[in-house]
Amino acid sequence: MSRKVNVAIVGLGFGAEFIPIYQRHPQAHMYALCQRSSEKLEAAAKAFGVEKKYTAFEDLLRDPAVDAVHINSPIHLHASQSIAALRAGKHVACTVPACTTVEEAREIVKASRESGKKYMMMETVVWSREYLFVRELRDTGRLGRIQFVRGSHLQNMAGWPGYWEGLPPMHYATHCVSPCLGIVNGEAEHVSCLGSGRIAEARIAKYGSPFAFETAHFKVRNQDVAGEVTRYLFDSARQYQESFDCYGSKTSFEWQLTEHDDPVLHVGGEDVEKVKIPDYAGLLPEAIRPFTTKGVYDLQENAHLSFLQGSGHGGSHPHLAHEFISAIVDNRPGFPDLYQSVNWTMVGILAHESALRGGERIQIPNFRGV
Ligand SMILES: NC(=O)c1ccc[n+]([C@@H]2O[C@H](COP(=O)([O-])OP(=O)(O)OC[C@H]3O[C@@H](n4cnc5c(N)ncnc54)[C@H](O)[C@@H]3O)[C@@H](O)[C@H]2O)c1
Numbered sequence: 001m002s003r004k005v006n007v008a009i010v011g012l013g014f015g016a017e018f019i020p021i022y023q024r025h026p027q028a029h030m031y032a033l034c035q036r037s038s039e040k041l042e043a044a045a046k047a048f049g050v051e052k053k054y055t056a057f058e059d060l061l062r063d064p065a066v067d068a069v070h071i072n073s074p075i076h077l078h079a080s081q082s083i084a085a086l087r088a089g090k091h092v093a094c095t096v097p098a099c100t101t102v103e104e105a106r107e108i109v110k111a112s113r114e115s116g117k118k119y120m121m122m123e124t125v126v127w128s129r130e131y132l133f134v135r136e137l138r139d140t141g142r143l144g145r146i147q148f149v150r151g152s153h154l155q156n157m158a159g160w161p162g163y164w165e166g167l168p169p170m171h172y173a174t175h176c177v178s179p180c181l182g183i184v185n186g187e188a189e190h191v192s193c194l195g196s197g198r199i200a201e202a203r204i205a206k207y208g209s210p211f212a213f214e215t216a217h218f219k220v221r222n223q224d225v226a227g228e229v230t231r232y233l234f235d236s237a238r239q240y241q242e243s244f245d246c247y248g249s250k251t252s253f254e255w256q257l258t259e260h261d262d263p264v265l266h267v268g269g270e271d272v273e274k275v276k277i278p279d280y281a282g283l284l285p286e287a288i289r290p291f292t293t294k295g296v297y298d299l300q301e302n303a304h305l306s307f308l309q310g311s312g313h314g315g316s317h318p319h320l321a322h323e324f325i326s327a328i329v330d331n332r333p334g335f336p337d338l339y340q341s342v343n344w345t346m347v348g349i350l351a352h353e354s355a356l357r358g359g360e361r362i363q364i365p366n367f368r369g370v
Contacts (some may be wrong), residue, residue, distance in 0.1 A: 005091075005328050006031035006067045008060055008067065010081065011045045014095065015072030019048045019366040021321045022070075024287040028325045034069075035062045057081060061088040068328060070122070070321075071095060073173070074163050079104035082119065086111035091118040093324040096174040098262040098345040102365060105342035105349075109367045111336050118327050120334035121341035125175045125242065126182040127323065128314020129292070130263065132280040134183055134246050134253050143248030146184055149227040150183075151244040153177030157233045166199065168209035169231035170216060173348030179244035180227040181220065182336065187343035187368070189221035191349035192361040199234045209352065212236050214352035221366065229351075239341075283317050 007022045009015045012035045022030040034053035035041050043051050047248040054060040060069070061084060070093035071081050079099035085092045086108070098121045099105050125131055155178040157164045169195060181188060197212030203209050215230045232238065243255030247370045252266040262274045281289035292315030327334035336344060343364060349361045 001067070001329050003332075004029040005325055006065050007033055007325075007346050008032035008054075008063075008066045008069045009072065010034045010060070010069055010092075011072035011074075011095075012040060013072065015070065016044055017317055018070060018072075018321055019044070019050065021288050021318050022325075023048065025321060025325055026285050026287060026321045027329050028321070032063065032066060040111045040335070050210045052343060057084070059321065061085060061090065066090055068118075068324070070324070074161065074294065075167075076100060076163060077352045078098055079108060082109050083111045086115045086117050086119060089115055089117060091328050093120050093122050094347070095122050095319075096124075096178075097172060097348065098174075098341045100171060100349065102346055102349060104212060105346050106365070106367065107343055109338060118324075118334060119338045119341060120327060120338055121174070121315075121323050121345065122320045122324070123174055123182075123322065123336060123341075123344070124313040124316040125179045126336065127314075127316035127319035129280050130255075130275050130314055131179050131182065131244070132191050132319075133277050134179075134244075134285075137251060137253065138183060138246075142251050143246065143253075144250030146225060146246060148247040149180035149183060149225065149244065150229070151178075151227070151249075152230040152237075153243075154230070154232050154238045154241045154242055156236070156238075156240075166203035166206040166209060167212065167233060168207055168352040168355075169214040169233050170348040170352040171207075171352075172233070172352065173216075173229060173231055174344050176229040176231060176244065177218075177227075177347045178336065180229065180246075181340065181344055181347075183244075183246055184220055184223060184225050186220040186223055186225070187340060187366070188227075188364050189217040189366075190361050190363045191201070191216055191218040191347050191351045191354060192359050193217075193354040194359045195355035203234055207320070209356075211355060216345055216349060216353050216354070217345070218351075218364075230346075268345075279315060280319070281315070284322055288318040288322065291315075330335075342367065 022028045034054040071094040164211045193216035195211030265273045281292040
């Protein structure tokens with residue numbers, strides 16, 4: 001694409017974090033904002049100086065000037081809005097998870113293939129500075145052979161918007177699944193999962209999911225590597241943690257147990273090194289580098305809750321926006337690509353299915369090359 005990419009952001013809770021990043025990106029034009037309530041829409045448009053405003057997603061899709069939509073609406077809308085946008089000829093970036101059913105995953109793949117438009121799940125963890133650090137260890141050969149991967153996302157979601165209440169933990173598992181599969185550049189072949197504990201009775205009915213924790217194993221397709229992920233959302237005492245560990249034959253990376261400590265490198269035998277993770281802003285166009293270390297608002301109290309709890313999502317937001325725009329401009333798949341995006345989401349969906357069936361192994365559909 002020779003001109004700037006006209007981007008529309010849908011959903012202005014978490015989504016608002018990305019407005020000034022696209023505004024400063026040299027190859028993007030922050031063209032339009034879309035969200036249901038006109039009051040919040042007007043306020044955001046005024047605050048950031050964005051002229052085009054839509055309260056109806058369908059109207060936004062009818063605007064031929066929109067090249068790409070970045071969807072940040074509630075979870076249950078991700079798939080239907082992504083599919084509609086792809087079918088309307090727009091490139092799609094969608095926050096996690098990509099979808100909530102295998103059927104939706106299949107439809108996203110179909111819509112992206114048939115329209116020829118890019119689809120990228122905006123997984124913050126695989127563009128966090130910790131992930132980029134481990135990627136560097138991998139690419140410089142320091143890890144050696146990757147032997148095992150493990151992730152956990154432990155978060156108390158009490159008090160978040162209503163659709164979170166009682167959500168099966170593995171239905172929001174991409175933050176721990178994605179770094180495990182990203183670092184081996186792979187997709188999962190099958191998964192099995194156990195549920196553990198029980199959440200408050202009032203929370204169970206909505207999704208029919210009783211488990212406090214869910215813990216899953218998956219096998220990486222065409223590789224002899226397996227991974228393990230653990231999640232909880234309610235009624236458990238544990239500080240926030242969004243972690244991943246990567247065990248190599250020469251060096252292993254292990255996440256710290258508590259926030260504000262440093263991760264550890266096991267470098268063989270009994271030797272360990274604590275590491276200070278560097279920032280990778282240098283990989284970005286200069287204008288958006290400051291966003292790896294600060295949110296969009298100068299006032300801390302205005303930042304999105306997930307940004308505060310998640311330590312700024314590891315500085316990932318400008319990397320994600322840059323990857324999405326670059327994929328469009330260079331006409332190449334983004335990272336994660338279409339197939340990784342839906343596979344990494346399906347690991348969680350089918351893990352929960354497995355937990356409901358007492359840990360049965362479930363095969364994950366392979367849409368790549370089919
Ligand atoms: N680290 C991460 O990757 C991360 C962090 C936070 C949130 N998220 C994801 O972002 C999404 C939004 O989270 P949130 O906390 O901002 O949620 P929220 O419920 O606070 O906000 C959702 C926004 O979507 C808008 N919206 C709802 N229905 C719409 C429609 N039909 N058309 C257009 N806009 C619509 C709402 O007006 C609101 O602005 C969630 O799905 C969550 O999974 C991801």
